[in-house]
Amino acid sequence: MSPSASSPAITAYLQKGLSLKRQHKAGFQHNVIDAEIAIGQHTGKRVFLPRIPLCPSEDDMFPFKLKRKQFPIQLSFSMTINKAQGQTIPHVGVYLPNSVFSHGQLYVALSRGISRENTKVLVHPAKDFGREGVYTSNVVFREVLHDE
Numbered sequence: 001m002s003p004s005a006s007s008p009a010i011t012a013y014l015q016k017g018l019s020l021k022r023q024h025k026a027g028f029q030h031n032v033i034d035a036e037i038a039i040g041q042h043t044g045k046r047v048f049l050p051r052i053p054l055c056p057s058e059d060d061m062f063p064f065k066l067k068r069k070q071f072p073i074q075l076s077f078s079m080t081i082n083k084a085q086g087q088t089i090p091h092v093g094v095y096l097p098n099s100v101f102s103h104g105q106l107y108v109a110l111s112r113g114i115s116r117e118n119t120k121v122l123v124h125p126a127k128d129f130g131r132e133g134v135y136t137s138n139v140v141f142r143e144v145l146h147d148e
Contacts, residue, residue: 021038032051034047052072053069054067082105082108089112091118092118
């Protein structure tokens, strides 16, 4: 399938900060990335990202013109909350499609970043959405804490 045949209006929903996910190994090819939009209004749409030529601004520093072709993306990685425990991560994004298992997991997820400004949280307000906002229940079984 050619990129132009399947998505003629690709620029209509590609924007800075868009999250994409690769669906299969064949998603990375020599001159194009085949991906799917992960979050937002166009979730599930298939997009093709071609390599584009980038040229630095004109100046008289070099007697020749620099030009390179690269993909217009920024690579990111993901991991589970449990895997992130004990690590310090410069930029953290926490995606919570459901509430976390316990408030301890929430603490671990939110405390991995080096600053509050570099920690972002995405929550889909569904069943856990109350008057005060989205929350995680702190359930304590008092029977376990008492010595008998």
